[in-house]
Amino acid sequence: MYDPVRLAALVAVAEAGSITRAAGRLGYTPPALSQQLAKLEREAGTALLVRHHRGARLTGAGEVLVARARRVLDELERARHELARLTGLSGGTLRLGTFQTAGIHLLPPVLSAFRREHPDVELSVTDYEPPAGVAAVAAGEIDLALTHTYQPAPAVPLPSSVGAEPVLxxxxxxxxxxxxxxxxxxxxxxxxxxxxxxxxxxxxxxxxxxxxxxxxxxxxxxxxxxxxxxxxxxxxxxxxxxxxxxxxxxxxxxxxxxxxxxxxxxxxxxxxTISVVHRTDGTAPAADAFRALLRGAFGRARHT
Incomplete structure (x- = not known):
């Protein structure tokens, strides 16, 4: 099954005529978008794009897949709006904390996907050098924080009101x-x-x-x-x-x-280890939806 995020990336390149321009629209860096497209080509088992000095164009297989992808993405968009109304994601604010590396290289594509799925949720991003984001989540200042730990290092206990989910x-x-x-x-x-x-x-x-x-x-x-x-x-x-x-x-x-x-x-x-820190006492639909997107985007990239 094709990943909708990668299908959206292919459609964006088809519309922009360039990986660089498409990356700018989607919030990716060009290398990160190229990686997503390479994975999609492996899934498809054939080349979907031809790169040239002025940008990129679709192959015959790419044109077929883009036509189908637009229909799939339209249906998914309708489903997302309907589900958002049911789950309380048709408004409100999601407050995020991040450190510099994650803010530059991990957060933008996930934020772009979240924006596409939940356009009515207001987004707020604040810089927190770890472990300050953990304390900010515990204090209720933000909903989620991307933080990191290093190995080898002694384990640092988390406040009882928060949990940490490894991302990468x-x-x-x-x-x-x-x-x-x-x-x-x-x-x-x-x-x-x-x-x-x-x-x-x-x-x-x-x-x-x-x-x-x-x-x-x-x-x-x-x-x-x-x-x-x-x-x-x-x-x-x-x-x-x-x-x-x-x-x-x-x-x-x-x-x-x-x-x-x-x-x-x-x-x-x-x-x-880069982790997302969240509160454990209560339901926060926007925060839960964002964590699910993080898992989808980076779960397969984990290695031990």
């Missing part, structure tokens, strides 16, 4: 300046090979990272530059400039604004 688990990977010898290989790099390497470090100003950086210190990585604020954009920029190496979440590395080399580490035990 990603490895931490090595980033270096382009062409660096440590990222020239294709196999996993043993953590011990970081011994003596100057490390662009996010501790001590990033408590969630302290367990990870303790593991790096045991491997012999030597702190070179401390980035006290939680800014992976700055870490990658300093790494790109050759001031040291870094260990960052894979999503950060693959979408870095500055050019970096990337390599998986061995063993793959340094990880970040």
């Amino acid at each position: 688990v990603e490895e931490l990977v090595l980033v270096t300046a382009p062409g660096h010898a440590l990222t020239s290989g294709t196999s996993r790099l043993p953590l011990a090979d970081l011994a003596g390497q100057p490390l662009i470090s996010m501790a001590p100003g990033h408590p969630a990272r302290q367990g990870v950086e303790a593991a790096l210190a045991r491997a012999g990585a030597t702190p070179s530059v401390l980035v006290a604020t939680p800014g992976y954009v700055l870490v990658c920029a300093l790494v790109s400039a050759g001031l040291g190496v870094g260990v960052v979440p894979e999503m950060v590395a693959r979408t870095a604004a500055t050019p970096v080399g990337v390599r998986l580490l061995e063993p793959g035990e340094l990880r970040r």
Whole structure:
């Protein structure tokens, strides 16, 4: 069965004539939209688009699928409006909290899907550096918060009024300046090979990272530059400039604004878990609907 989100992506490209323009309309980054389209082509078992220097056009198979997709999406839209009236999602506000990486790379496509399904719900998004979003949900300031934890690290108990649902688990990977010898290989790099390497470090100003950086210190990585604020954009920029190496979440590395080399580490035990935090005392239809969209969008992307 074809994923309606991917069908909508194909229709958007057909209408825009370009993956870049379609991504802008849908709230995706172009690489993220390209991934959705590639998955749809695998599901269809054939090419649906032909990319060219001016954009993209449908193949014959793509034209067939787009025609059917428009009908399917129209019917789904009618069903969504009818269900929204029944479930109380025809108005109100959904208040979301997020941290920077999730706000840039995870939240936009899910928010776009939520907006399409529930256009009458007012959306509010506030930046909370973890774990501040957990406290904001517990205090009733927001309905949901995207937050993160790192491994290895001691478990931090949640307030009794909230629960956390994992959305995505990603490895931490090595980033270096382009062409660096440590990222020239294709196999996993043993953590011990970081011994003596100057490390662009996010501790001590990033408590969630302290367990990870303790593991790096045991491997012999030597702190070179401390980035006290939680800014992976700055870490990658300093790494790109050759001031040291870094260990960052894979999503950060693959979408870095500055050019970096990337390599998986061995063993793959340094990880970040992104979760959605919600209140457990009561029914919130808009929050429940948003969590369901998160599960649909990223459930298959989890890895352990």
